[in-house]
Amino acid sequence: MERRRLGKTDIEISPVALGCWPIAGMTSPGVTDESSLATLEACFELGINFLDTAYCYGAQGESERLIARALGSRRDEMVIATKGGLHWNADRKMVKDARPETLRRECEESLQRLGTDRVELLYLHAPDPEVAVAESAGELARLLAEGKTRSVGASNLDLAQLEEFASACPLSVFQPPYNMIQRDIETDIVPWCQRHQVSVVVYWPLMKGLLAGKLARDHQFADMDSRNKYSQFKGEEWEKNQQLVDELREIATGSGHTVAQLVVNWTIHQPGITAALCGAKRPEQIRDNAGAMGWQLSTEEQASIAAALARRGEPAEMKAV
Numbered sequence: 460m461e462r463r464r465l466g467k468t469d470i471e472i473s474p475v476a477l478g479c480w481p482i483a484g485m486t487s488p489g490v491t492d493e494s495s496l497a498t499l500e501a502c503f504e505l506g507i508n509f510l511d512t513a514y515c516y517g518a519q520g521e522s523e524r525l526i527a528r529a530l531g532s533r534r535d536e537m538v539i540a541t542k543g544g545l546h547w548n549a550d551r552k553m554v555k556d557a558r559p560e561t562l563r564r565e566c567e568e569s570l571q572r573l574g575t576d577r578v579e580l581l582y583l584h585a586p587d588p589e590v591a592v593a594e595s596a597g598e599l600a601r602l603l604a605e606g607k608t609r610s611v612g613a614s615n616l617d618l619a620q621l622e623e624f625a626s627a628c629p630l631s632v633f634q635p636p637y638n639m640i641q642r643d644i645e646t647d648i649v650p651w652c653q654r655h656q657v658s659v660v661v662y663w664p665l666m667k668g669l670l671a672g673k674l675a676r677d678h679q680f681a682d683m684d685s686r687n688k689y690s691q692f693k694g695e696e697w698e699k700n701q702q703l704v705d706e707l708r709e710i711a712t713g714s715g716h717t718v719a720q721l722v723v724n725w726t727i728h729q730p731g732i733t734a735a736l737c738g739a740k741r742p743e744q745i746r747d748n749a750g751a752m753g754w755q756l757s758t759e760e761q762a763s764i765a766a767a768l769a770r771r772g773e774p775a776e777m778k779a780v
C-alpha cells in the first residue's frame with residue numbers, strides 16, 4: 460500500500476485521504492450517520508489511513524464524533540488530522556477565532572470528541588484577522604510540545620503568513636485548495652513548501668464534486684448545498700467545466716479508470732503534492748476515489764490532460780457570487 464511521509468515527521472499517510480466535512484451531514488442533504496460510518500469503515504479495506512476533520516465540521520463536532528465511533532479500538536490504525544480556529548456562531552455563521560486560549564480549548568474538545576489523547580496532526584484552520592499568525596502558531600507549538608498533537612499544520616494562509624507561521628512553530632503540512640482548474644499555489648506556495656520540507660495536502664481535489672464527472676449539465680443543487688454560491692457552478696464557467704469533464708471522461712475511459720480516479724491520480728502526482736483530501740458522502744464514492752492510488756498516468760495521457768486544460772482556458776476565480 461502506498462504511503463507518503465508528512466513533512467519531516469515519521470507519520471506515514473495514504474496519498475488519498477478521506478475528507479470528513481461531508482460525513483457530518485449538516486450541509487450534505489441525505490447523508491445519514493449510518494452511511495457516514497460505512498464510508499469511514501470502507502477506508503480500512505481500501506488502504507486509506509488518513510482522515511481529515513475539524514472542530515467546526517458538523518454543527519457540534521459530529522464529524523469528529525463519527526470518526527471516534529467508526530474507529531473504536533482501531534484508533535491507532537488511522538492518522539487523524541483536525542483543525543482549530545473556526546467555529547459556528549448562534550446564527551449558523553462560520554466565525555474565525557484563533558486566539559491562543561481558543562485554540563487550546565478547541566484542541567481539548569476535539570480530543571474528547573475523537574476519544575483520543577493526541578492527534579497526529581493539528582492545523583490552524585484559517586488566520587484570524589484579529590490575531591497575529593505567529594501568536595496562533597505559538598500556541599500550536601506549545602500543544603505540540605505537550606504531546607497533544609504529533610505534528611502541526613496550517614490552512615488557508617498566503618505566503619507571507621506561511622513564513623510568519625513557520626517562524627513561530629515547526630510546520631509539517633500546509634493545506635490549500637488545489638485541483639486541475641485551481642492551480643494558483645503552483646507559482647509560489649508549492650516551491651516554498653518543497654524548499655522547507657512541508658507537505659502540501661490539498662482540499663477540493665474534485666472541485667466539490669464537479670471533477671468527479673457525475674454532475675449532469677442540468678443538475679439542480681439543493682438550497683443548502685454550498686455549491687449554489689460558487690462561480691464555477693454557474694453560467695459560462697459551468698459550461699466550460701462540463702466540456703472539460705467530457706474530455707477527461709474520454710481520457711479516463713481509454714485508461715480504464717473513472718473520471719474521479721483520473722483527476723485524483725493527476726493531483727497526487729503533481730510536483731510537491733503529498734495527498735488529496737477527497738470528500739465522500741457514501742462508501743461507493745470513497746471506493747471510487749481510492750482507485751486513484753497505485754498507478755501512474757502515461758506520458759500520452761498526461762499530454763492529453765494538459766491539452767484539455769489548455770482548451771478549457773484560464774478559469775475565473777473560485778468565489779462565492
Ligand SMILES: NC(=O)c1ccc[n+]([C@@H]2O[C@H](COP(=O)([O-])OP(=O)(O)OC[C@H]3O[C@@H](n4cnc5c(N)ncnc54)[C@H](OP(=O)(O)O)[C@@H]3O)[C@@H](O)[C@H]2O)c1
Pocket residue numbers: 477478479480481511512584614615634661662663664665666667668669671672673674719736737738739740743744745747748
Ligand atoms: N482547510 C479548509 O478550509 C478546507 C475547506 C474545504 C474542504 N476541506 C477538506 O477537504 C475535503 C474535501 O473537500 P470537499 O469535501 O468540500 O470537496 P471534494 O473532495 O472536492 O468533493 C467532494 C464531493 O464530491 C462528490 N464526490 C466525491 N467523490 C465522488 C465520486 N467518486 N463520484 C461522484 N461524486 C463524488 C460528493 O458530492 P456530491 O455527491 O453531492 O456531488 C462529495 O461530497 C473536505 O471534506 C475537508 O476535509 C478543507
